[in-house]
Amino acid sequence: MDVRWGSPNFGQWVGVELDDVHHRQLWIPPGFAHGFCVLSDEAEFVYKCTSYYDPASDTGVRWNDPTIGVTWPLQEADLQLSTKDQSLPLLSEKPVATLPSYEVNT
Template sequence: MNLIETALPGVLIIEPRVFGDARGFFLESWNQASFAAAGLTMDFVQDNHSRSARGVLRGLHYQLENPQGKLVRVTQGAVFDVAVDIRRSSPHFGQWVGVELSAENHRMLWIPPGFAHGFVVLSETADFLYKCTTLYHPPSDRSLRWNDPTIAIAWPDVGVAPQLSGKDEAAPLLADAEIFA
């Protein structure tokens, strides 16, 4: 696999080895030994799968008391995926990185604990898979406003207005949110 560092230390784009022929393709999306050999030691305890339509924007989400590391990928369609450093003590606090993840490019994104995460669907639909390092814990669940001008994420124009959950519409700005020290 190929690891690509991003502008935010710890957030990595992962390109797995893809073996393809006329029948289709094969790839390993997770292999504990291969990831450990690359310096990535994480234990996953929960897998999530979401399907969303074009323009659905999920995020920016994080868990405060039980922070999750997430290895994310798309198995159908395409998304613009974003990680935001919300560790107040970090020199990269409030900065973001974004990458297109798609069924075609097979890329994955590793988002360590301490980052908010979100994505917008670029294709008609997208199936999005998350491997998480801690269990979902509703009392720890937090959100940041997707369009916070302080963070200034350059979300791509997908041709429709973002479709948000009620929770995401009401999310606080970074300046008002409970975040990591």
């Protein structure tokens, strides 16, 4: 989901299903949020990052923010969410200063 403040695509999202058959990867560029939902009993999820993990900069947006409207492939009753994910703010509650800015490359 595009969380770059000022972007014409701000708040828009796309969903992709990854599996162990096609072996595809998904690149999430800087300025975009991501989340995932495991649809099987077991899953291997690996991140490749552009920088070292910094817990102080770890942030997020609530998984069920109605203004974003992500269509998750499971019913809410079937989801198992971490305490952290349950307490994240709505995108509209995040201070603009905490969001990355949209920059036009000319």
